[in-house]
Amino acid sequence: MTSSRPRRLHLNAFLMNAGHHDAAWRHPRTQPERITDLRYFQQLARTAERGRLDSVFLADGLALWGKVRHNALGGFEPLTLLSALAAVTEHVGLIATVSTTFNEPFHTARKFASLDHLSGGRAGWNIVTSGTVEEARNFGQEEHLEHSLRYRRAREFVEVATKLWDSWEDDAIVLDRERGVYADTAKVRAIDHRGEYFGVRGPLNVPRSPQGHPLLVQAGSSEDGKEFAAEYAEAVFTAQQTLADGQAFYKDLKSRLARHGRSEEELKILPGICPVIGSTEAEARALESELTDLQVPEYGLAQLSGMLGVDLSGLPLDGPLPELPQEQDINGNKSRFTLVAELAGRDGLTLRELIARLGGGRGHRVFAGTPEQIADQLEEWFTQGAADGFNIMPPHLPGGLDDFVDHVVPELQRRGLFRTEYTGRTLREHYGLSRPGNRPATARTA
Known part of the structure; x- marks a missing residue:
C-alpha cells in the first residue's frame, strides 16, 4: 500500500565543533573556545529543533583525528553529550556514532536503550567500523582488522544488540504492588548468544525502550558497507559529488533491499552537503574564499x-x-x-x-550560494532520485546552522518540501519508519 501523503525531505544537522570547514575555528564568526561548553551544544540543538529538523548527529572516532596543532579537534563522547541535549529539547532526534570494532554489544545496547528512555524515543545509532591504525593502537593492537572482517564483526554486533533490545517484551513490567510482582519474568529472557566474535547471555538490564530499537544509521559506501546498509540500516549518511553519482548510489542501494525482505521506504538515503550561505551569490563565494584563505x-x-x-x-x-x-x-x-x-x-x-x-566537507559536496540556490540544489537531488534528505554540514558554527534554519528551511517549507511542524514524538516517526516488533513476543504469538 502506498502512502497518499506527499514525500517530504529529511534533514539532519551534523554538528562538528567550530564547523565543518577545517579553517572554521580561525574565522571571526566561530567560537572555538566553546567546544567543550555544554551550553554551546545546547544552543545548536535548540536551533536544529527550531528548524523542525529530524535530528542532530555527532561523528566520533576513538583517536585524536588530524593535527590538533592546526584545528579545534577533540571533544565530548557523543552519548554523554546527547543525554545532556535530551534534557533541553523535546522533538529533535539524537544520533550518536559508536564503533562496532572497539566496543562490546552489551555496553552499546545498554547505552542506546538508556538514551532512548531519557529522550522519550529520540535515539539513533550511527554504526561504524573503525578504520584507522591510530584507533587500533588505543586498544592494544598494532594493526586494525581487515575491512571485510570489520563488517563481519559489525553484523554479529548488531544482531546481538537487537536481541538484547528484544530481551524485554513491551509489557514485561507488571507493577502489581498487591501481589509483589514487578515484572513478568516469562517476558524477560536471556538471549544466550554464542557466535564468532561474541558470547552474551543477557537479558539487557534496561527495559524495552520507547522506540523498541534506536534508529539504525550507517555511513559506509563501500561494497561491504552497502550490503551491510541494505540488511540493517534505516538511514544512510553518504558522500557524492555529482547528481549522477548520487543517483547511481541511490539506485544501487535501494535495489539491494528486496533481497533482505525490505521495501525501499524502509531506508532513507541522506547525502552530506556543506552549504556556504550568503544573502547574495557573491557574498557566499566571498565567505568560501575567506575560509579557504585561512586553511x-x-x-x-x-x-x-x-x-x-x-x-x-x-x-x-x-x-x-x-x-x-x-x-x-x-x-x-x-x-x-x-x-x-x-x-x-x-x-x-x-x-x-x-x-x-x-576543506569544507572532507569529500562531501560543498555548495556556495543564496538560500534559494541551496534550496534548488536540495530540491533537484530530492526530486531526481538521488536523495531522501540531507546530512547538513554547516561550514561554520553556530552561524552556519542559524543561516540554514532561518533562511533555507523557510524556502523549503514554502515549496512544500519540508515539515512546518513536528507531527511525531519519536525519531522513527520523524523519519516515517515503523517501530520494530519484539521478535520473541511475535514468535510466541505465532
Whole structure:
C-alpha cells in the first residue's frame, strides 16, 4: 500500500565543533573556545529543533583525528553529550556514532536503550567500523582488522544488540504492588548468544525502550558497507559529488533491499552537503574564499594523506597527486578514497586545489550560494532520485546552522518540501519508519 501523503525531505544537522570547514575555528564568526561548553551544544540543538529538523548527529572516532596543532579537534563522547541535549529539547532526534570494532554489544545496547528512555524515543545509532591504525593502537593492537572482517564483526554486533533490545517484551513490567510482582519474568529472557566474535547471555538490564530499537544509521559506501546498509540500516549518511553519482548510489542501494525482505521506504538515503550561505551569490563565494584563505596547507595535506592512505608530506602543493594504489589495496575508508581520487582526476586538481575543495566537507559536496540556490540544489537531488534528505554540514558554527534554519528551511517549507511542524514524538516517526516488533513476543504469538 502506498502512502497518499506527499514525500517530504529529511534533514539532519551534523554538528562538528567550530564547523565543518577545517579553517572554521580561525574565522571571526566561530567560537572555538566553546567546544567543550555544554551550553554551546545546547544552543545548536535548540536551533536544529527550531528548524523542525529530524535530528542532530555527532561523528566520533576513538583517536585524536588530524593535527590538533592546526584545528579545534577533540571533544565530548557523543552519548554523554546527547543525554545532556535530551534534557533541553523535546522533538529533535539524537544520533550518536559508536564503533562496532572497539566496543562490546552489551555496553552499546545498554547505552542506546538508556538514551532512548531519557529522550522519550529520540535515539539513533550511527554504526561504524573503525578504520584507522591510530584507533587500533588505543586498544592494544598494532594493526586494525581487515575491512571485510570489520563488517563481519559489525553484523554479529548488531544482531546481538537487537536481541538484547528484544530481551524485554513491551509489557514485561507488571507493577502489581498487591501481589509483589514487578515484572513478568516469562517476558524477560536471556538471549544466550554464542557466535564468532561474541558470547552474551543477557537479558539487557534496561527495559524495552520507547522506540523498541534506536534508529539504525550507517555511513559506509563501500561494497561491504552497502550490503551491510541494505540488511540493517534505516538511514544512510553518504558522500557524492555529482547528481549522477548520487543517483547511481541511490539506485544501487535501494535495489539491494528486496533481497533482505525490505521495501525501499524502509531506508532513507541522506547525502552530506556543506552549504556556504550568503544573502547574495557573491557574498557566499566571498565567505568560501575567506575560509579557504585561512586553511593551513600542512593540516590539509595530513588529512588528505589519511583519506588516501598515502604519505603526501613534502610533495609540491602545486603539483598533481602521485600515483595511487587501487581501492582493493586500501584497508581504511574505501569509498572515500575512491571519491577523492576521482574528484582529483576528473577536475585535474593540484594538491593545493584538492585541499581547498575538501576543506569544507572532507569529500562531501560543498555548495556556495543564496538560500534559494541551496534550496534548488536540495530540491533537484530530492526530486531526481538521488536523495531522501540531507546530512547538513554547516561550514561554520553556530552561524552556519542559524543561516540554514532561518533562511533555507523557510524556502523549503514554502515549496512544500519540508515539515512546518513536528507531527511525531519519536525519531522513527520523524523519519516515517515503523517501530520494530519484539521478535520473541511475535514468535510466541505465532
